[in-house]
Amino acid sequence: MKKILYKTAFLLIFFVTGTCTGMADTSFINLATTTSTDNSGLLDILLPAFEKDKAYEVKVISVGTGKALRLLREGDVDVVLVHARSAEDKLVADGYAVNRRDVMYNDFVLVGPDSDPANIRGTTDATNALSRIVASKSLFVSRGDTSGTHKKELQLWEQAGITPKGQWYREAGQGMGKVLQIAGELDAYTLTDRGTWLAYRNKVSLVIITEGDKRLFNPYGIIAANPARYPDANYDGAVALINWITSPAAQNMIGDFTIDGQRLFVPMHDPLQSTK
Amino acid sequence: MAQLLDTSRQALGLLFSGDPALWSIVSISFSVSLRAVLIATPVAFLLAFLLAHARFPGRRVLISTFNTLLALPAVVVGLTIYMLLSRNGPFGDLKLLFTQTGMVIGQIVLCFPLLVAFSHATLQAADQRAWETAVTLGAKPWQAMLTLMYEVRYGLIAAVTAAFGRIIAEVGSSMMIGGNILNYTRNITTAIALETSKGEFAQGIALGIILLLSALLLNFALSFMQARDDAAL
Numbered sequence: 167m168k169k170i171l172y173k174t175a176f177l178l179i180f181f182v183t184g185t186c187t188g189m190a191d192t193s194f195i196n197l198a199t200t201t202s203t204d205n206s207g208l209l210d211i212l213l214p215a216f217e218k219d220k221a222y223e224v225k226v227i228s229v230g231t232g233k234a235l236r237l238l239r240e241g242d243v244d245v246v247l248v249h250a251r252s253a254e255d256k257l258v259a260d261g262y263a264v265n266r267r268d269v270m271y272n273d274f275v276l277v278g279p280d281s282d283p284a285n286i287r288g289t290t291d292a293t294n295a296l297s298r299i300v301a302s303k304s305l306f307v308s309r310g311d312t313s314g315t316h317k318k319e320l321q322l323w324e325q326a327g328i329t330p331k332g333q334w335y336r337e338a339g340q341g342m343g344k345v346l347q348i349a350g351e352l353d354a355y356t357l358t359d360r361g362t363w364l365a366y367r368n369k370v371s372l373v374i375i376t377e378g379d380k381r382l383f384n385p386y387g388i389i390a391a392n393p394a395r396y397p398d399a400n401y402d403g404a405v406a407l408i409n410w411i412t413s414p415a416a417q418n419m420i421g422d423f424t425i426d427g428q429r430l431f432v433p434m435h436d437p438l439q440s441t442k
Numbered sequence: 443m444a445q446l447l448d449t450s451r452q453a454l455g456l457l458f459s460g461d462p463a464l465w466s467i468v469s470i471s472f473s474v475s476l477r478a479v480l481i482a483t484p485v486a487f488l489l490a491f492l493l494a495h496a497r498f499p500g501r502r503v504l505i506s507t508f509n510t511l512l513a514l515p516a517v518v519v520g521l522t523i524y525m526l527l528s529r530n531g532p533f534g535d536l537k538l539l540f541t542q543t544g545m546v547i548g549q550i551v552l553c554f555p556l557l558v559a560f561s562h563a564t565l566q567a568a569d570q571r572a573w574e575t576a577v578t579l580g581a582k583p584w585q586a587m588l589t590l591m592y593e594v595r596y597g598l599i600a601a602v603t604a605a606f607g608r609i610i611a612e613v614g615s616s617m618m619i620g621g622n623i624l625n626y627t628r629n630i631t632t633a634i635a636l637e638t639s640k641g642e643f644a645q646g647i648a649l650g651i652i653l654l655l656s657a658l659l660l661n662f663a664l665s666f667m668q669a670r671d672d673a674a675l
Contacts, residue, residue, distance in 0.1 A: 229639060236641025240445070310624060312640045337624035339636040340617070348621050351529050351539050371529065 195224045195403035196243040200314060201341050203247060203386070204228035206361035206430055208423050215419065216410050222403050230341070231314040238263055238389065241396035245404035247411075249314040249386045263389040265405065267412050270420050270431040273383050274318055275363055276376040277346070278304075278355035286355075292379040293326035303334045305354035307345055310337030318384065319357045325381065346370050359384060364425045386431070388412075452644035453651060463624065468652055471629035474542055475610040478549035483602055486557035491587055493558070494565040495573075505562065511555035516548075520618030523548050527619070540621040545629075548615035553605035560604060564597030565590070599664060607657060 203209060204226060213224045227234075227243060231250045237243045239262045247269065248254065257263040276295055278286070284302040286295045299306050308330065309316035323330045336354065338345045342362040349356040350370030363374070388411055390404035410416055417433035424430065456464070492498075493505055525531050527539040527547075538544040572593040576586035591598060613631035620627030622636060630649050637645035 232640040232642075233638070236643075239641075307623075311636055312642075336626065337628075339622040339624065339628060339632070344621070348540055348623070 192400050192403060193222055195222050195245060195400050195407055196227065197224050197245050197247060197407070198227045198229060198234035198237045198243040199247040200231050200234060200249060201228050201343075202249075202315070202359045202361050205343065205365055206423075206425070208361075208420065208431060211423060212411065212416060212419060216407060216416070220406050220410060222406060224407065230311050231317075232312040238391055241391055241399055243391065244400040245388060245390050245407055247386060247388045249384050250317055251385060251387065253317070254387050254389055258389065261395060262392055264392045265408055266387050266389040267408055268434045269386045269388050269411055270417075270433050271383055271385050272360050272431045273377070274315065274357055275360055275374050275382065276355060276357055277349070277363060277372045278375045279353040279371070280373050281353070282375060283353075284355065286375050289376055290378045292322055292376060292381050295376045296322060296326045296328060299355050300328055300330075300334070305334050305336060305349075305352050306330070307349040307352065307354045307356045308335060308337045309342065309345055309357075310339045311341075313342075314384070315342060315357060315359055318382075322357070322381065346372065360428075361425075361430045364428055364430065449643045449647050453648035456644060456648040457651065464648075464652075466625050467628050467630055467633045467649070468656075470542065470627065471610060471631070471653075472656070474545045474616075474629060475549060475606060478546045478553060478609055479602060479606050481546070482550045482554045482557055482605070486554055487561055487591065487598065490558050490561040490565055491591070493562045494568075505559075508555045508558045508562070512559055514552065514555065516552055516612040516614030516616075517618065518614075519548055519551050520615035523551065523615065524618045539619065540623060540627060542620070542627060545616050545620040545627060548619045549609040549612070552612060552615060553609045556608055557601055557605045560601035561598050564594045564601065567597075568594045596668060603661065603664060606660070610657070611653065 199209065205228075209226060213226070217223055227237065229237070231248045231253070234243075234246045234248050235250065235253055235257060238246045239257060246263075254263075254266055258266050276286070276292065278284070284295075284298040284304040286298050289295050289298070308319060320330075336348075336352070338348050340348070342358055343366055345356055346358060346362065346366045347370055348354070350372050355375065356372075360377075388408050390401060390408060391399040393399060393401035412434065420431050420433040421429070493501060523544065524539065526533050527536065527544055528534055529539070538547070568590055573586050573590045576589040577583075581589065611631060613635055616622075616627070616629055617632045617635060620629070620632065622628050622632040628636070630653050634646045634649045637643070637649070
């Protein structure tokens with residue numbers, strides 16, 4: 167009975183996805199990454215170059231950082247590209263993942279309504295800006311989804327010595343683009359990664375209020391599933407991708423990637439200040 | 443398989459831990475969907491009655507339209523209402539986007555065709571004699587209509603149950619219009635979507651169990667009522 171169930175489930179999945187990946191086909195790499203990386207369009211530049219170079223095909227699963235890390239932990243993907251340093255290190259320490267490498271940086275910006283009810287504009291101190299939001303009881307929309315951006319936000323509240331709670335603090339539990347829309351509709355502040363901000367700034371009635379604080383920098387890492395734990399994982403493919411994305415050629419492509427003339431990500435070997 | 447069992451076990455643990463956030467989510471789900479059904483039902487019944495018993499031009503077109511709207515995807519409803527309620531939309535001034543009222547509107551649009559189509563089928567098949575008898579006994583048309591509806595109440599209740607089932611289980615329009623904001627517009631289904639995206643599968647399963655259990659309770663209550671009625675006859 168159990169066997170039949172397994173078989174039916176397998177066949178179902180097989181037909182629904184409609185692709186004949188096959189468990190042992192090592193020419194495919196499953197990459198889980200954050201919506202921010204995928205939405206920015208960077209992967210559309212990087213991955214075709216990698217695929218041409220190394221004869222692998224990469225399947226991108228674009229989810230929140232929390233789910234991406236979960237997928238890696240369950241062995242459902244071969245490699246992840248995310249931004250949540252402490253959670254990444256924990257996966258490596260717990261033996262689920264190996265070979266973590268820094269790839270690039272981008273930064274977060276605090277955006278809000280042009281009227282700036284909390285009177286923050288001009289401050290570059292991120293925690294001071296947050297304190298002013300609380301003091302003026304202005305609305306703040308949080309991702310609330312344990313994504314990398316949400317973790318960063320919580321870390322900033324902690325550094326500001328504030329427990330975010332109350333009428334003014336709204337936990338949206340959605341992706342960055344949606345949260346920007348919500349903040350725009352509610353005249354609220356929110357913390358966003360610069361990539362998503364650049365993609366959405368013309369669609370929402372918000373402006374950048376604070377940027378440039380060192381605590382707003384955001385490192386991206388790439389990690390492979392541990393082959394000792396998940397022998398089925400395409401470890402060779404994952405390592406090939408990790409080596410390629412940290413190579414000078416790929417790092418240059420990351421540095422050259424712009425949206426509307428603005429550089430989005432700073433490759434690992436570049437000085438941080440050049441985000442501006 | 444082991445993972446699924448393990449997740450379900452964790453889920454049951456969560457259910458009985460009495461987490462206040464969990465109950466806020468559950469109550470938002472029920473309050474929004476109940477309001478939507480309560481508002482939509484009287485209007486839908488009246489329209490279904492007219493479609494079944496009145497003769498006017500465009501009647502068949504209307505019936506076909508409502509039958510077609512049964513296939514209306516929740517995200518399309520969500521997107522349309524989102525654009526209407528958005529700051530730049532025609533009703534932006536009402537500030538209804540990302541509120542429970544907005545969600546209620548979306549769910550009314552979703553359940554209305556279902557209520558009309560199902561209750562129309564029921565009323566169409568109703569025994570005409572109930573209507574005629576009531577009229578003969580001096581009932582006004584609206585009283586006769588209520589009499590007829592009472593005769594086919596189980597069919598109508600089934601329509602309401604199906605409508606409620608559709609909207610309490612939908613995620614597309616609640617997510618788009620409500621925005622999944624904790625303590626304001628986060629309901630069971632949007633919370634499941636969120637927990638899944640966070641990789642917290644146990645939370646998602648726990649919420650799924652609540653949704654199913656409450657649907658089960660509702661149906662038990664209805665069949666209990668029906669059984670008591672049957673016994674009284």
